[in-house]
Amino acid sequence: MSGKDSSLVKKDAWDNLSSFTNARIALGSVGNSIPLKEVLQFKLAHAHAKDAIYTELDIPFLEKEIQSLGFPIWTVKSKVQNREEYLKRPDFGRLLNTTSEELFRNSTNEFDIIFVLADGLSAEAVNTNAISLLKEVLPQLDSNYNVGFVLTTHARVALGDAIGTQLKAKFTAVLIGERPGLSSPESMGIYTTYAPTKGLTDERRNCISNIHKNGLTPKQGALLLNYLIQQSFAKQISGVALKINLKELLDKE
Numbered sequence: 001m002s003g004k005d006s007s008l009v010k011k012d013a014w015d016n017l018s019s020f021t022n023a024r025i026a027l028g029s030v031g032n033s034i035p036l037k038e039v040l041q042f043k044l045a046h047a048h049a050k051d052a053i054y055t056e057l058d059i060p061f062l063e064k065e066i067q068s069l070g071f072p073i074w075t076v077k078s079k080v081q082n083r084e085e086y087l088k089r090p091d092f093g094r095l096l097n098t099t100s101e102e103l104f105r106n107s108t109n110e111f112d113i114i115f116v117l118a119d120g121l122s123a124e125a126v127n128t129n130a131i132s133l134l135k136e137v138l139p140q141l142d143s144n145y146n147v148g149f150v151l152t153t154h155a156r157v158a159l160g161d162a163i164g165t166q167l168k169a170k171f172t173a174v175l176i177g178e179r180p181g182l183s184s185p186e187s188m189g190i191y192t193t194y195a196p197t198k199g200l201t202d203e204r205r206n207c208i209s210n211i212h213k214n215g216l217t218p219k220q221g222a223l224l225l226n227y228l229i230q231q232s233f234a235k236q237i238s239g240v241a242l243k244i245n246l247k248e249l250l251d252k253e
Helices: 015-020 037-051 058-066 084-086 097-106 125-138 158-164 216-237 246-252
Strands: 073-077 114-116 145-155 173-175 189-193 205-211
Touching: 015 205, 037 097, 058 073, 058 125, 058 145, 073 097, 097 158, 114 125, 114 158, 125 173, 125 205, 125 216, 158 173, 158 189, 173 216, 189 216, 205 216, 216 246
Parallel strands: 073 145, 114 145, 114 173
Antiparallel strands: 173 189, 189 205
């Protein structure tokens, strides 16, 4: 919008609040309409959100980075065949396909912690944020923990329970692309579960959300994740039964 046209925009009374959030507030008005600039920015954000759903996990990059850290890694798939089915059949995204189940049956190891890197609804969120967060988390873990990694595509959060069951894991942390918003198409969430097993419901999980460039930093996400790991192993619980002590957490920061 040119300088002349922008002079036609009437500011909202709470315009100053827009500097504190990326949410679409105090957009102003031109007559009875929203300013053209805001309409176009909304359409662009909506396009980014739709595109995010179809991004793909960068398997070669993630495998290379994790292998360089010296941990065992598996790459598997859910029962979903394609992206359209993923959106229509969330139940298939919670189950491993037959080939993946066979792959895990050949593993004789038992793990304390399994990190699952999953595409979810924004694979680019994981491509962008996962490795930097893990590099913050891993050096702080107890050296006695036996740790493994799984990369998985067309995955829902609960696929971590199937993976944890197969690998006899005591704890899983699923790093997954969240539903893209109109201001955060590359937002990663982390879902942690102690004693994962098939059929668990969401009250058994803890969630760290909104890890992206305008939200939690990977360092802040790592602080929360390490806290949940320590508390879950100490108390042998996760989910709503595990309360986050903010004072204790902030004292560690």
